Amino acid sequence: MPSNEALKETERVMVICNACRYCEGFCAVFPAMERRRNFSYQDLIYLTNLCHNCRGCYYACQYAPPHKFAVNVPKTFQELRVDTYQSFAWPGFLAGMFQRNGLLVALITVLSVAIVLLLTLFQGTSVVFSTYTGKGAFYDVIPYLFMVVPASVICLFVLAALLVGFVRFWRDMGGKLNELLDLRVMVHATWDAFRLRYLKGGGHGCNYPDEQFSHARRWFHHLTFYGFLLCFASTTAAAIYDNVLHWDAPYPFWSWPVMLGSVGGFGLLIGTGGLLLLKRQSDPEPANRRLLGIDVAFLVLLFLTSLTGLLLLALRETSAMGTLLAVHLGVVLGLFLTIPYSKFVHAVYHYAALVRNTIEQAESEHHKNF
Ligand code: SF4
Ligand code: SF4
Structure with missing residues (x-):
């Protein structure tokens, strides 16, 4: 509460x-x-x-x-x-992660990178520092099961934590579960969310980072949001290539996983970099210090995810590939472990509020017409 x-x-x-x-x-x-x-x-x-x-x-x-x-x-x-x-974090004993969030996220990420690097080094330095050019090179450095099993378990945990948070918030807002089955409402709210409708302000943009009207925050949000979605689509495409089509990574540049990941990675890099710059310049008066650490930690983690991913793509045929793969997977591990206790939850609760708003707007129109 x-x-x-x-x-x-x-x-x-x-x-x-x-x-x-x-x-x-x-x-x-x-x-x-x-x-x-x-x-x-x-x-x-x-x-x-x-x-x-x-x-x-x-x-x-x-x-x-x-x-x-x-x-x-x-x-x-x-x-x-x-x-x-x-209040809505699940499991409840981890809700305290929203306190000192910046420090905790940094610690978890550093620890994740260190663990993945150590596990990789256990295989021998010749495995980590060799130059790979053929198929299956990623699995030569980190075996398939070490990559897939932890990733699947953590993804299921993240989905469960976000879903429980959504349901708790929806229930406390006074929402009923059957309202979520109204397809028209869900499509309308999703469309509002995908085009970041309200970030236009009254049409002139936000007053961010200062009193001047600007569309910069909206565009950087778009790049971050769609960059994240494209990276997610790239991972999904890679999973299909690997598990359904049995094609081993790394994939050629003109394959779906690499094209989606490259465009998404650059979007995420520019979007999060831009948002961090705007945050640095922003007027502190309308800002709450409690949220600052949560905001910055999440943006930095997304920025590092895209940066290490793009570096891995650029240098995958050099002897740096093994180290970069371990660092990238460590950062991704840190990101996913902290997602239910990061600024990402704003997307979940803001979306729930948009759904509630769509329902109320429809009811209000209905009352006006009668
Ligand atoms: S309530 Fe929030 S979204 Fe609305 S004008 Fe104020 S700051 Fe902007
Ligand atoms: S009190 Fe201030 S923030 Fe609230 S509606 Fe009036 S002008 Fe806007």
Whole structure:
């Protein structure tokens, strides 16, 4: 359960905003807020996860600090969002990973890289530092079962943790499971999520990294999001090549795994690099320090995943391949071990909030027509 202070402060701010309503055209949050008179726990966790932190309402607000009302919607929402990430984490004893997240993610990643490197070196330095050119070279360095079994177990765990988080959040927002079976609603919400609809702000973009309107954050988000999806598609294609078609990696440049992975890797590299730069330049006033470490740790990990993946592709026919393969798989291991306790969960809860919003919009239209 989120802290009382975070819930009370969010409720206080929403009551002021609901009387003011100046920002109603900025994003989906304000119209959703206006459909309510009071703000229950369910409403507050929904509204806070519907926000995507464009900061438009902070710079437009006549009640922002130093005004005595001290309305700072993005910062207030971020505080409650981190509490929701912890409340819905599964298994519960790992929820504490959202505290000191940057340090923990760094430690887990360094440890993962060290373990994979050590396991690789156990096979002998001649295996690690040889130059490979033929098929099956990756499995000469790290045997097939060592690669596939841990990866499958961890993927299943990540999927279970994210699914439990989604269901817990959906239930606490007051949602019913049968609402998730409405195909029209799911398609609409998914379309909103895939085109990052609300990152356009009122049409001029976000007020990020400062008060000026800019589309930079939206484009870097697009590159990160689609880069990640293409890398995932590349891994899936490689699994099909390997397990169904029995074609051993590494694959030629014009194969699906390599083409999807290269385009996705560059997208991820530029997107996460751009987002990190914007974060460095960003105004600290509407930002919550608790979320900063969580944001940066996840972006750095994605950046390293794409960088090591691209280096591996470029140098796979040299004696650096063995080391690069171990480092890349270690970084990927760190990424997947920490995904359910990283900023990635924002995608899950924001999507759930978009689904709730689509349902409410349809109900509101229905009431208007009668
Ligand atoms: S953020 Fe400020 S200007 Fe916008 S609705 Fe709330 S009180 Fe009004
Ligand atoms: S920060 Fe942006 S998305 Fe969040 S409530 Fe304000 S205007 Fe809406």
